[in-house]
Amino acid sequence: MCGIVGYVGEQPALDVVMQGLRRLEYRGYDSAGVAVLDPGTHALNVARKAGKLANLDAELAETELPGSLGIGHTRWATHGAPTDRNAHPHRDCSGAVAVVHNGTLENFAELRDGLTERGHHLASDTDTEAVAHLIEERYDAAGTGADLAAAVRAVAKELDGSFVLVVAHRDQPDLVVGARRNLPLVIGLGDGENFLASDVTAFIAYTREARAVDQDQVVELRREGVRVTDLDGNEVAGDTYHVDWDTAAAEKAGYEYFMLKEIEEQPEAVAETIGGRLGRDGRLRLDELAISDEDIRGFHQVVIVACGSSYHSGLVGKYAIERWTRLPTQVEIASEFRYRDPVVGRDTLVIAISQSGETADTLEALRHARQQGAWVMAVTNTVGSSIARESDAVFYTRSGPEIAVASTKAVMTQLAAVYLVGLHLAQVRGTRDGDEVRSHYADLAAIPDLIAETLTRMDPMRKVAREISAAERVLFLGRHVGYPMALEGALKLKELAYVSAEGFPAGEIKHGPIALIEQGTPVVVLATRHALAPKLVTNVQEIKARGARTIVIATDGDESATPYADDLIRIPDTKSLLSPLLTLVPMQVFSAEFAMARGLDVDQPRNLAKSVTVE
Ligand code: AGP
DSSP, X not given: OOEEEEEESSSOHHHHHHHHHHHHGGGXXXXXXXEEEOTTTOOEEEEEEESSHHHHHHHHTTOOOOOSEEEEEEEOOSSSOSSTTTSSOEEOSSSOEEEEEEEEETTHHHHHHHHHHTTOOOOSSOSXXXXXXXXXXXXXXXXXXXXXXXXXXXXXXXXXXXXXXXXXXXXXXXXXXXXXXXXXXXXXXXXXOEEEESSGGGTTTTOOEEEEOOTTXXXXXXXXXXXXXXXXXXXXXXXXXXXXXXXXXXSOTTOSXXXXXXXXXXXXXXXXXXXXXXXXXXXXXXXXXXXXXXXXXXXXXXXXXXXXXXXXXXXXHHHHHHHHHOOOEEXXXXXXXXXXXXXXXXXEEEEEEESSSOOHHHHHHHHHHHHTTOEEEEEESOTTOHHHHTSSEEEEOOOOOOOSSSOSHHHHHHHHHHHHHHHHHHHHHTSSOHHHHHHHHHXXXXXXXXXXXXXXXXXXXXXXXXXXXXXSEEEEEEOTTHHHHHHHHHHHHHHHHOOEEEEEEGGGGGGTGGGGOOTTOEEEEEOXXXXXXXXXXHHHHHHHXXXXXXXXXXXXXXXXXXXXXXXXXXXOOOOGGGTHHHHHHHHHHHHHHHHHHTTOOSSSOTTOOSSOOOO
């Protein structure tokens, strides 16, 4: 969704805030804006511009915004079109208050009507602007010595929906106030300076000490300290944590796009995620899961909830968990799960998979599951995220920051995570003996090198992607664990290249989708070695006979589909159940190359945002 930054310290606030926004631009790029408090004139000077941050940068080239207290915003539009006047920060009637907001306010129409009746003039179409005017009312009503944090707390109580607010007031030269409900807000703790941001990447260049802000809490950020309260003004304690990656991890390191860098980082990301999991006793150890063996033995079903690419990781998880544990496992799109009155209870393990840990649909699904008494385990890449904090147990994928909107290395580590979780459940429940668990773990431990090898073989995939980049329709076929990867390949291509792309179980094409095939239709087939490979080869023959251009991904040494492949992409051999950890790579490379050949920005595809914090 939107990215938010707040800063108070000794440095030029504009530089700090703009740098933070650059790091957060993946969260939304419909418009951007900043407000900086001028210590000389006590004016809150605002600059804002529709479009990407570069437009604001160009605007600021002509403008001076002196001061060492500032707030900033990069927007993914919800209420109001992505125009200059709807760009944040928004101000009250007199320009005393500036507010940036991430989220959506469900009662905004009512709030705006009330404000208009009380004589306020609202200049934008946003829900956010109402907040600035409400704070103005509360603050001004308190008179001399008014307390900005108290005004924000009072207003927060009036708001329905989700929000992170960061607020500055021209009479408060040493105070930025933040508030959160349902969406992420993190404090960066510096020396003589402090930060607020949607995620730690915004301030990682200045400090690696952080504290997450909890539900319905308000932060008072000053140069020399931070105070956090609940909405009634009671101070609340919280844990600080050290961020164990640095600025370099959040930079492009010479790649044209973050996505390309993140694809290349996958061997290391998987190695980080699976490494060191075997104890001295030879047993797999996922200590962080904190669910007792007794509880694990009591589960009768597993339900995986997730959205988008994370859902595809969940689909792979179903194959592994059912194979190794024999526990019935369902995978459900989080936005559907929540509203169909699902049958879950104390005997259910719900696994919520989310890179960002902030996806609203997944968060609501896990809340619903917990209300029904189910155990919830998060698989997430984001320490301190809402999904991590609201779950009973957390498995952190260790892919490092993922900036490109299209998820690559995070999905890869989610796959590694679901295999590990499946093995752990099997070990505890005794459905696989120690030797077998160790053997599967050894296969997983070999995967980083195999991903690295796969990455070296992607030139033919890039070549074919460029050759067919004018195509307006691409189909993806797979069977068994190849099917979720076909879905993932199609999603990646849709989101990056804006072409119609669909993934099918290969056996299903004769039930309808084969009608889509005409002379030259590109079809990517995940034909890696597994028990169903002969059936898949038959499917390749069927589409080839109808004129498809077949782009076949095959395992080293397997020639069964070679006669029917127009383009043959080879990947190394591994156990067929683990093959998604390798077939994911050509899916990513294909979509990125295809989109770049069409001249598109693969880091910031249109209409999308990295973290979707609205339902
Ligand atoms: C992936 O490329 C997409 N950008 C998107 O489908 C994403 O996986 C989905 O929005 C879920 O996000 P999450 O993992 O942060 O919950």
